[in-house]
Amino acid sequence: MQVLDVNLILLNEHDRVGADLFAVSDVRATHLLNVLRVTPGQTLRVGLLDGPLGVGVVESSTDERVTLHCTFDPDTPERPRVDLLLALPRPKVMRRLWAQLAALGVGQIVLTNAERVERNYFDTHVLEEARYRPLLIEGLQQARDTRLPRVSVHKQFRILIEDRLDALFPAGRRLVADPGAARSVPDAIAQTRPERVLLAVGPEGGWNAFELELLEAHGFMRVGLGPRALRVDTACTALIAIGHAAMGHGSG
């Protein structure tokens, strides 16, 4: 059985054309046909969006449509136990981040305003679900995961933290990255061994004093990433990776 060198083809219920049969005819079909040049009988790694992983055998392929006979694992992968609260970065940076965050593994992405976020960042197309969903799926296919991160966008920081966050993140450890903090992420997580962790990353210029205090008043513990000043996208990747490692997901 030859498993092609593609990380994962993500399917969803709309693709289902029979009990175990799925037909794809969009960019996935283009990739399968033109890049991987699949032929009937070949086997691919597949996954059902927010469902189990599995394998698909190519039943038929035409110029624009590939039909797969799929067998799925009994279990669905666990939702990543790391969540991200992020002050909305510049559209160019946010565009790059979607796939990266989904690949690294986050349960949810909570985007927020802050004093040092420019208002017009919220007008961008990269916050439209039709734009970011394909990017998230690209990241999942890269990482071989099926769990689509939940996304919410909040234009009022104070309302988010005071009124909404307990519903979005009811239980777990809340951490906020702060250049001045002496406590490290592994130390903060080792203390309580939480089920989930929410990592807050501020805007390019940092949270202001009011925002940091409000976060602390709502259970966020300050953690440092060392003396180096990192760009927002690098800081997100670093924090999420350290978060997963500290939560014990570092082993395969």
Next chain:
Amino acid sequence: MQVLDVNLILLNEHDRVGADLFAVSDVRATHLLNVLRVTPGQTLRVGLLDGPLGVGVVESSTDERVTLHCTFDPDTPERPRVDLLLALPRPKVMRRLWAQLAALGVGQIVLTNAERVERNYFDTHVLEEARYRPLLIEGLQQARDTRLPRVSVHKQFRILIEDRLDALFPAGRRLVADPGAARSVPDAIAQTRPERVLLAVGPEGGWNAFELELLEAHGFMRVGLGPRALRVDTACTALIAIGHAAMGHGSG
């Protein structure tokens, strides 16, 4: 004293025009004059390449030249204790990586060939020092560090590992990222509390069996990053960040 919002201006001995006087007239001057619009008397964070951090007071500024009176700290920042051994990625990825690696903090970058590295990757301009040095400096200025990573490029993997590596990395813990490995980076580092750590990251398609065995025969321990398949650049950022956190650099 107003410290301008620039992370760091890196100076070198060529810029020195007096005992504590430095004059810059290249892209740094353009940035100082056109972006930050500095005027005499203003104070900036400065650093001497591979030397100490400090502060610079603008003495004079013309259309294309800024002169700074600098006072430096007594000590030079420690060289980052994390090193990277990387199978040369695609030129586009490598171009993006230079500044990112310098910002994250690596003592040295050892680039190598491997079976799954395409030969023509070595012909690219991004491996010319004149191209990558400005990108490394950009990363240092971002992160507020002065320690330029050492770079070496090796077209023969076996000769590198068998004959060169002991001189490049004489002492410390050697780790190789391997998707199948159960041991995590923090576990591997906690065991021996090394002075330095060398992290090996393979090509997009992974090391082949011979390469992995040769690495293991030369003291590399396999470590996993969890079940997720990450892109090379994301894997580098994740590993270096976890490496720093595990080495105890996570605190400010």
